[in-house]
Amino acid sequence: EVQLVESGGGLVQPGGSLRLSCVVSGFTFRDYNFNWVRQAPGKGLEWIAYISTSNSIFYADSVQGRVTISRDNAKSSLYLQMSSLRAEDTALYFCARQKATIRGPYYYYYMDIWGKGTTVTVSS
Amino acid sequence: DIQVTQSPASLSASVGDRVTITCRSTQNIDIYLNWYQHKPGKAPRLLIYAASTLQSGVPSRFSGSGSGTDFILTISSLQPEDFATYYCQQTVRIPRTFGQGTKLEIK
Numbered sequence: 288e289v290q291l292v293e294s295g296g297g298l299v300q301p302g303g304s305l306r307l308s309c310v311v312s313g314f315t316f317r318d319y320n321f322n323w324v325r326q327a328p329g330k331g332l333e334w335i336a337y338i339s340t341s342n343s344i345f346y347a348d349s350v351q352g353r354v355t356i357s358r359d360n361a362k363s364s365l366y367l368q369m370s371s372l373r374a375e376d377t378a379l380y381f382c383a384r385q386k387a388t389i390r391g392p393y394y395y396y397y398m399d400i401w402g403k404g405t406t407v408t409v410s411s
Numbered sequence: 412d413i414q415v416t417q418s419p420a421s422l423s424a425s426v427g428d429r430v431t432i433t434c435r436s437t438q439n440i441d442i443y444l445n446w447y448q449h450k451p452g453k454a455p456r457l458l459i460y461a462a463s464t465l466q467s468g469v470p471s472r473f474s475g476s477g478s479g480t481d482f483i484l485t486i487s488s489l490q491p492e493d494f495a496t497y498y499c500q501q502t503v504r505i506p507r508t509f510g511q512g513t514k515l516e517i518k
Contacts, residue, residue, distance in 0.1 A: 397460035
């Protein structure tokens with residue numbers, strides 16, 4: 288079964304750090320690009336980070352400089368190291384596999400498989 | 412950044428109804444537009460990619476259309492399991508922004 292399972296969330300004080308993990312199964316991890324997406328309480332989805340198979344990395348401005356996305360192909364795992372956490376980082380964090388459909392010279396990207404998320408709460 | 416705006420923000424409908432949700436971007440995004448369904452406690456589900464391509468396993472009552480700046484998600488005949496929140500997302504540029512969501516509720 289194709290599956291992504293996030294872990295590592297919890298309660299952390301403002302200014303603290305946390306490392307989220309996403310373990311995948313059912314497909315070859317090293318062949319895919321991945322994203323982290325979050326959902327603050329009562330809010331919509333927010334894309335925050337991307338990593339390619341060749342470790343090209345992009346971040347949303349809201350987390351740039353405070354989070355680091357990484358991957359370990361040997362462990363079929365994706366990570367999000369979060370530091371200098373703020374109350375506004377309180378959210379449900381999802382990992383998502385990225386695929387693309389190719390039409391001529393164009394690549395149309397989409398997130399086809401998602402985990403159920405892990406909750407991060409930043410509060411004193 | 413490219414902004415995508417969905418309307419309506421919420422919608423009440425009955426089983427069997429035809430429903431449309433719109434998504435408008437601030438720039439021309441060609442067909443770099445996806446639609447997702449999300450229910451509380453569940454993983455988000457991809458419905459439509461590249462504006463109109465139905466993801467494998469998604470019922471044919473879901474369809475997408477549009478290009479450029481204006482897009483539509485249509486559910487032809489609502490089923491009980493369709494009550495959820497729907498999001499569009501543009502993928503032409505980083506950051507890959509989502510719309511604010513449309514909550515579809517039972518009337």
